[in-house]
Amino acid sequence: MAIIETHDVTKIYNQEQVPVHALNGVTLNIEEGEFTSIVGPSGSGKTTLLNMIGGLDKPTSGKVVVNGIDLFAMKENDLINFRLQHIGFVFQAYNLIPVLTAKENVSFILQMQGKKAAEYETRSMDLLKAVGLEDKVDKRPSELSGGQQQRVAVARALASKPDFVLADEPTANLDSVSSGNLLDMMLHLNEEENITFIFSTHDQRVVDRARRVVTLVDGKVDKDEKR
Numbered sequence: 001m002a003i004i005e006t007h008d009v010t011k012i013y014n015q016e017q018v019p020v021h022a023l024n025g026v027t028l029n030i031e032e033g034e035f036t037s038i039v040g041p042s043g044s045g046k047t048t049l050l051n052m053i054g055g056l057d058k059p060t061s062g063k064v065v066v067n068g069i070d071l072f073a074m075k076e077n078d079l080i081n082f083r084l085q086h087i088g089f090v091f092q093a094y095n096l097i098p099v100l101t102a103k104e105n106v107s108f109i110l111q112m113q114g115k116k117a118a119e120y121e122t123r124s125m126d127l128l129k130a131v132g133l134e135d136k137v138d139k140r141p142s143e144l145s146g147g148q149q150q151r152v153a154v155a156r157a158l159a160s161k162p163d164f165v166l167a168d169e170p171t172a173n174l175d176s177v178s179s180g181n182l183l184d185m186m187l188h189l190n191e192e193e194n195i196t197f198i199f200s201t202h203d204q205r206v207v208d209r210a211r212r213v214v215t216l217v218d219g220k221v222d223k224d225e226k227r
């Protein structure tokens, strides 16, 4: 079953001044359990597409349907709740909160959702273990390497058991060992827990391990390869 459908999505920025056509009619179906990479030259629309799929920004035309629900037909508050419950984000703009420890960063959303301490404590410890950081749970982001921070971000994205995780260049700024580890961990979560991942990347090593590669050129799907 498709958990994400985009129907002829377009996005034009700066419509009143000098318009930028970032997406020019993207129609895609993402099935449950996919491990899909969105690639393409700089400016081809990767981040814009992830923003639309995540309900963070509205298309100029077209539709984004998640679990059968038309995202942008929802009221703003309903969309915010929907995002919290169904979508995990690993985006640069959503960096970790510096004053919180790794464990607190992971459990933050669960606390906001009013979950009981016993539940969010267990869940955040399990997730930090799954990403190989059981010995760093009480460290703040500044005490962790870039790769470790990205792993905390993945654990945080999974905290509320989302239907899928969107990651915008998750291995950017990581050395090859850290990006290899992060990818191993994402693949493990995908294979063992059937978590759907959709991520944009410029990193060929990441692309090589994706099972589906969607190439955008000038805001359009140029290629869509399954392996």
Ligand SMILES: Nc1ncnc2c1ncn2[C@@H]1O[C@H](COP(=O)(O)OP(=O)(O)OP(=O)(O)O)[C@@H](O)[C@H]1O
Pocket (backbone or CB within 6 Å): 013, 014, 020, 021, 022, 040, 041, 042, 043, 044, 045, 046, 047, 048, 049
């Ligand atoms: N908020 C914005 N306002 C105006 N133009 C924008 C905005 N965000 C993106 N754009 C433009 O839309 C186009 C697509 O940008 P986008 O960030 O989606 O590309 P990308 O493929 O993710 O690029 P990169 O690989 O460099 O991150 C670019 O021409 C960009 O300059």
